[in-house]
Amino acid sequence: MDFYVHAAGVLDDLKERKGSIKQLAFKNKKFDPKRTYALVCETLKYTKVLDEVIERSELLKKEKKLTRNLAIVLVHDLLLTKRGIQASGGLYKDAILRNKTRLNGEFVKYKIQKGAKSNEELALKNPVNLPRWVRVNTILSNKEEVIKGLGVEPVDSIDALVPGKVYFDDCVENLLALESNISFVGNELYEKGKIIIQDKASCFPAAVLHGMPGPVGDIIDGCAAPGNKTTHLAALYPNAKIFAFERDAYRVKTLQKMVRISGAKNVEIQHMDFTHTDVHDEKYANVTHILLDPSCSGSGIVSRQDFLLVNEQDPVDEGDRKENLSKFQSTILKHALSFPNVRNVTYSTCSVHREENEQVVDEVLKQEKDWSCAPLESTLPQWPDRGVPEYCSDPSMAGGMIRCEPGRYGTIGFFVANLFHNKRYAEATSTATRPSVTNSKSKRKRKKKNAKGNKKAKNNAGDQA
Numbered sequence: 106m107d108f109y110v111h112a113a114g115v116l117d118d119l120k121e122r123k124g125s126i127k128q129l130a131f132k133n134k135k136f137d138p139k140r141t142y143a144l145v146c147e148t149l150k151y152t153k154v155l156d157e158v159i160e161r162s163e164l165l166k167k168e169k170k171l172t173r174n175l176a177i178v179l180v181h182d183l184l185l186t187k188r189g190i191q192a193s194g195g196l197y198k199d200a201i202l203r204n205k206t207r208l209n210g211e212f213v214k215y216k217i218q219k220g221a222k223s224n225e226e227l228a229l230k231n232p233v234n235l236p237r238w239v240r241v242n243t244i245l246s247n248k249e250e251v252i253k254g255l256g257v258e259p260v261d262s263i264d265a266l267v268p269g270k271v272y273f274d275d276c277v278e279n280l281l282a283l284e285s286n287i288s289f290v291g292n293e294l295y296e297k298g299k300i301i302i303q304d305k306a307s308c309f310p311a312a313v314l315h316g317m318p319g320p321v322g323d324i325i326d327g328c329a330a331p332g333n334k335t336t337h338l339a340a341l342y343p344n345a346k347i348f349a350f351e352r353d354a355y356r357v358k359t360l361q362k363m364v365r366i367s368g369a370k371n372v373e374i375q376h377m378d379f380t381h382t383d384v385h386d387e388k389y390a391n392v393t394h395i396l397l398d399p400s401c402s403g404s405g406i407v408s409r410q411d412f413l414l415v416n417e418q419d420p421v422d423e424g425d426r427k428e429n430l431s432k433f434q435s436t437i438l439k440h441a442l443s444f445p446n447v448r449n450v451t452y453s454t455c456s457v458h459r460e461e462n463e464q465v466v467d468e469v470l471k472q473e474k475d476w477s478c479a480p481l482e483s484t485l486p487q488w489p490d491r492g493v494p495e496y497c498s499d500p501s502m503a504g505g506m507i508r509c510e511p512g513r514y515g516t517i518g519f520f521v522a523n524l525f526h527n528k529r530y531a532e533a534t535s536t537a538t539r540p541s542v543t544n545s546k547s548k549r550k551r552k553k554k555n556a557k558g559n560k561k562a563k564n565n566a567g568d569q570a
């Protein structure tokens with residue numbers, strides 16, 4: 106019976122938003138976490154039905170010792186599983202069994218009223234069905250090996266995904282989509298780090314950065330753990346050094362593990378607050394690119410389980426939280442832009458709120474006049490959803506930003522802005538294809554020419570970016 110009390114406790118904690126279903130189910134190892142997780146998920150799928158049946162049968166009025174959530178998990182197993190309540194006996198089980206006939210009767214009536222032919226028809230359905238996005242880790246493998254290993258055949262749209270099929274993404278190289286229910290438990294490609302499970306939108310920042318022209322020095326990932334984007338950068342830039350910052354001690358361990366499994370040898374992990382770095386430290390003198398993916402509200406994340414909590418959790422007042430996050434995001438973005446040789450910076454969040462997205466970029470760019478937002482042509486132009494013009498003081502800027510609506514086109518909610526330093530970018534792109542000039546006379550000549558070029562480039566940044 107302790108198991109049911111524990112599962113009911115998880116439901117109580119979920120209501121109070123003490124963690125995700127997975128976190129709470131796996132927190133207490135005394136009870137089989139997988140079994141707890143399964144019961145909690147299944148119960149949440151049928152909460153509406155169970156609540157109704159419990160109410161109609163007046164169970165809680167008659168059995169005062171039962172709480173709502175304890176009754177829900179027990180009635181779930183009584184009515185919706187073949188095995189029934191898995192406990193040898195006790196107070197709570199007896200209370201349910203005393204009301205068994207009534208509960209069964211109300212359940213049958215409910216099903217008839219709803220016209221349901223099976224119990225499954227009563228379950229809550231996930232309105233958002235994301236495919237499983239898998240990035241081929243080109244450090245250790247290639248598309249051919251992965252396709253062969255997964256034993257899948259290509260289809261030409263994510264809507265056509267069924268078991269045994271694969272879709273090759275058209276925005277991000279080496280990104281594949283598989284059907285949503287595929288499991289990677291025990292999968293060799295996954296366990297050996299040859300594939301990395303990463304949502305499509307989360308692959309955009311490194312892909313955008315990689316699409317920018319000009320030479321690349323060192324790269325910073327300012328907010329790195331768990332390391333999806335760091336390892337993506339490492340795969341795209343095998344010859345660059347990547348400094349991966351993470352301030353949280355626990356998450357640093359996850360980052361270390363992920364970098365190790367990915368086989369990346371060019372990542373230097375820095376366990377520290379990125380905003381505390383000395384931007385003039387010689388160590389970072391060669392940094393030309395920064396990927397910044399700071400903590401955010403996560404309001405764009407739609408997980409496989411989120412829909413289960415729609416009716417369970419009370420809405421929270423997000424006002425203050427959004428404001429604090431927005432301030433932090435502006436501060437960390439300004440810090441990224443202050444590295445003396447940085448030329449390209451992507452700023453991203455998995456939030457759908459303007460306060461964390463367009464507004465942060467807009468406010469920072471108002472203060473940082475040397476920086477601009479790159480236009481559509483250089484920021485995955487094939488992606489249809491862009492920034493919201495009304496949220497930017499210069500509405501034309503929005504076209505260069507990426508927005509992903511949760512669930513639309515198979516991704517979570519996401520935002521990316523692609524920023525470039527006007528002068529450094531113009532310099533880098535006008536000399537990119539030329540051999541390096543070392544003598545001082547030609548250096549002076551180049552400087553003069555670049556000065557002219559910079560002016561032109563600033564005016565035509567859109568064409569060049």
Ligand SMILES: C[S@@+](CC[C@H](N)C(=O)[O-])C[C@H]1O[C@@H](n2cnc3c(N)ncnc32)[C@H](O)[C@@H]1O
Pocket residue numbers: 307327328329330331332333334335350351352353356377378379380398399400401437
């Ligand atoms: C949204 S997550 C990053 C996800 C990561 N980019 C990925 O794709 O796997 C933000 C991370 O930044 C870390 N973080 C937040 N503020 C930071 C700071 N000032 N310095 C370094 N890390 C920070 C958080 O601990 C968290 O792990």
